[in-house]
Amino acid sequence: METAAELPVLDPMAPTPMMVLQRRDETYDTFTISLEPIEPFPFAPGQFNMLYLFGIGESAISISGDPAAPRRLVHTIRRVGNVTEALSRLRPGDLVGVRGPFGQGWPLQGARGGDLVIVAGGIGLAPLRPAIHWAISHRDSFGRVAILIGARTPADIVFVDEVQEWRGHFDLDVEVTVDSADSAWRGPVGVVTQLLPRVEFDRADVTALVCGPEIMMRFAAGDLMKRGVPSSSIYLSMERNMKCGIGLCGHCQFGPYIVCRSGPVFRYDQIERLLTVREV
Amino acid sequence: MPSLEEALAAHPFARGFTKEQLRILASCLEGESTWVPDATLVAAEGIADHCYLLTEGSAVISAHSPGRGRRSVQTIHAGDLLGWSWLFPPHRWAFDAVALTPIRAIVLDAAKLRSAIDDDTSFGLEVVRRVGATVADRLNATRLQLLDLYGNRG
Numbered sequence: 001m002e003t004a005a006e007l008p009v010l011d012p013m014a015p016t017p018m019m020v021l022q023r024r025d026e027t028y029d030t031f032t033i034s035l036e037p038i039e040p041f042p043f044a045p046g047q048f049n050m051l052y053l054f055g056i057g058e059s060a061i062s063i064s065g066d067p068a069a070p071r072r073l074v075h076t077i078r079r080v081g082n083v084t085e086a087l088s089r090l091r092p093g094d095l096v097g098v099r100g101p102f103g104q105g106w107p108l109q110g111a112r113g114g115d116l117v118i119v120a121g122g123i124g125l126a127p128l129r130p131a132i133h134w135a136i137s138h139r140d141s142f143g144r145v146a147i148l149i150g151a152r153t154p155a156d157i158v159f160v161d162e163v164q165e166w167r168g169h170f171d172l173d174v175e176v177t178v179d180s181a182d183s184a185w186r187g188p189v190g191v192v193t194q195l196l197p198r199v200e201f202d203r204a205d206v207t208a209l210v211c212g213p214e215i216m217m218r219f220a221a222g223d224l225m226k227r228g229v230p231s232s233s234i235y236l237s238m239e240r241n242m243k244c245g246i247g248l249c250g251h252c253q254f255g256p257y258i259v260c261r262s263g264p265v266f267r268y269d270q271i272e273r274l275l276t277v278r279e280v
Numbered sequence: 281m282p283s284l285e286e287a288l289a290a291h292p293f294a295r296g297f298t299k300e301q302l303r304i305l306a307s308c309l310e311g312e313s314t315w316v317p318d319a320t321l322v323a324a325e326g327i328a329d330h331c332y333l334l335t336e337g338s339a340v341i342s343a344h345s346p347g348r349g350r351r352s353v354q355t356i357h358a359g360d361l362l363g364w365s366w367l368f369p370p371h372r373w374a375f376d377a378v379a380l381t382p383i384r385a386i387v388l389d390a391a392k393l394r395s396a397i398d399d400d401t402s403f404g405l406e407v408v409r410r411v412g413a414t415v416a417d418r419l420n421a422t423r424l425q426l427l428d429l430y431g432n433r434g
Contacts, residue, residue, distance in 0.1 A: 122430030152430040179425045183350040186380055189340055190354045191424040198357065213429040219420075 012246045015052040015097025018073065020090045026158040030123055031088050032064065032076045035096060040070040045130035046105030046237060046265045050245050051075065051087060052097030059083040060242035060260070062127035063101060067134055073098065076126035076158060102245040103264050106131045107235060111207035112141040117199065117229075119220045121150045121192050121212020125158050127237050127264070128211050132166070139171060146173040146199040150192025150212070153178050154185050173199050192216065193223045203228035209265075211237040218275050221268050234268035284312055288386055291333045292359045293410055301403045308392040314384050315339075321362065321377040321385070328365035328373050329390050334358050337383035341375045354418060355380065364411045366390035367397075 018035040025031050043063050052058040059081070065074025079088050090096065108131060116135055120128045135145055147166060151157040157176060167174045175195045177188040188195065192212070206229055210220045217236045224234055240252035240259040247261030255274040257263060285306050288294055294302060310330065315321055321332065321339055335358055342352045353375065356362060362385065365373045371390065397404035 150430070152428065156430065177355070179428070179430070181352045182348070183342070183352070183378075185352065188338070188355040188357075189352040191421050191429075193424070194354075194421050197359075215427060216424065216429050219424060 012099060012102075013244070015050070015058075015099050017095045018098050020092050020094045020096060021072065022092060023090055026076060026160075027156050030076065030078045030158055032074060033087065033090055033096075034065070035073040035075070035098065037071060037073050037098075041073050041101070042070045043067060043101035043130070044105030045108060045134050046127055047101040047103050048127070048242070048245075048260075048264060049073070049075065049098050049100030049102065050242070051083075052099065053083060053086050054095075054097065056086045057083045058097075058099075058243075059087070060102075060245065061087075062237070062264075064126040064129045065133075067130050068137055076123065076129070078123050099245055102242075102260055104262065104266075106209050106237075106265055107207065107267075108134050108138075112138070113143075114205035114207060115143040115201040116145045117196075117201055117206055117208045117224070118145075118147045119150075119192060119196070119208065119210040119212070119224075120148070121216040121220075122152065122156065123158060124210075124212030124216075124237070125149055128209060129159060129162075131209055136166075136169070136172070143205070144173065144199075144201050145171065146201060147175070148192055148195040148199065149174070149176045150195075150216070151176070151178050153180050154187075175199065191219075193219050196220070196223045196227065206233060208234045209237075210234065214238075214275065221272070231269040231272060232267055235265050236268055236271065237264045238266055238271070239264065284309060284386065287312075287335060288333070291335065291386060293333050293361050297406060301400075301406055304396050304400060304403050305388070305393075305407075308388045308396060310387045310389045312384065313387050314382065315379040317379050317381055319379045319383075321379060321383065322373045324373055324376050326373050328363070328371045331366045331388040331390050331393055332362035333386040333388070334360050334362060335384045335386060337379065337381040339377045339379050339383055341377055343375050350376070350378070354421060361411065361414045364415060367394065367408075367411055 021036045022034040045067055048060050048062045050058050051061050061075045064076040077084050079085050118128055166172055177190050181189050208224050210217045221234050238259050240254055242260040243249045243251040245260045247258040252259040338357045340352045341354045342350045345351050397407055
């Protein structure tokens with residue numbers, strides 16, 4: 001896994017105020033905000049920040065922007081609680097406190113030279129989007145690149161214009177499926193794991209990046225392994241209740257791991273056993 | 281262009297059959313069908329007198345709901361078996377299947393196939409194993425759909 005180790009985090013517990021440049025609705029409950037860092041903000045695809053709203057609280061949010069654009073810090077957020085609800089009310093010019101970037105990202109450097117399969121479910125596409133940007137800008141470093149996206153309905157697909165643009169790349173295999181649709185939807189219907197048999201990759205030399213609900217990730221990993229992909233080539237991004245972001249408070253403990261420090265990206269063989277434990 | 285028998289032998293459904301089992305399967309061949317986009321391959325409540333093996337294109341399994349139009353359940357693709365209603369009584373399709381793209385399928389006579397399954401138990405076991413695997417895959421997929429997974433991730 002990779003980190004933006006070169007980033008000088010002066011005080012990881014002190015939020016840096018950043019101004020909201022843009023806010024855009026993705027779906028009825030999901031939105032994207034772009035922040036303007038005072039200094040360039042390098043990060044590794046898959047890392048997250050703690051976003052702090054003064055007087056309300058803090059929430060761990062994956063970075064969803066392009067790692068090649070460190071002057072524009074992008075987060076895509078679903079409204080699920082007090083903090084994210086308040087974040088959804090931000091408008092250009094408002095200030096947000098940012099701590100980060102934290103955690104281990106996707107293993108893109110190590111994946112170079114082989115095929116890349118990216119499996120995203122729902123808003124799980126957000127933490128994968130920087131990896132997709134990176135893969136597109138380093139396209140010659142990979143063999144086949146497949147991007148498989150699942151959503152609840154066509155209206156729940158995030159980054160819909162960008163997904164359409166990715167589909168226009170002749171050297172990307174992009175498939176989108178939804179769980180439920182009416183007759184206006186001309187694409188596949190079914191869970192995202194059903195797309196796996198439809199894509200070609202070299203099972204001995206592929207890296208799979210998976211992000212979405214835990215059950216979906218477990219089934220995706222299982223189906224990849226059925227295709228002959230070793231568990232050591234499959235990476236999942238785990239979501240736990242991150243608080244400090246630097247491995248001190250223990251809120252995000254997951255078995256022997258502290259997710260904010262050892263994750264959120266884990267190799268599947270590290271955590272496979274933990275995913276079937278009812279309460280970790 | 282491969283012959284229909286060659287196309288049948290190359291279909292994933294026939295993978296692993298012995299030569300004799302392939303011969304029995306081929307004896308149930310009725311021909312090949314094609315559909316244009318939006319054409320109905322099979323309609324709910326229609327008699328399931330054929331077994332279809334898709335060789336090209338994609339179709340959606342769907343149901344019509346009064347006032348809500350067509351609701352899609354799952355998509356099937358080239359290499360897939362279209363349904364199993366032909367195997368189990370009352371041999372009527374439970375859902376519609378509608379072409380999303382141009383479709384080509386190998387058509388087997390369901391009555392002949394059922395008779396062959398009864399007559400040769402080793403052949404029958406292989407057919408039922410394959411149909412069972414399809415049912416299990418689609419049941420697992422449907423269970424995941426029912427869980428409405430994407431509503432839970434923050």
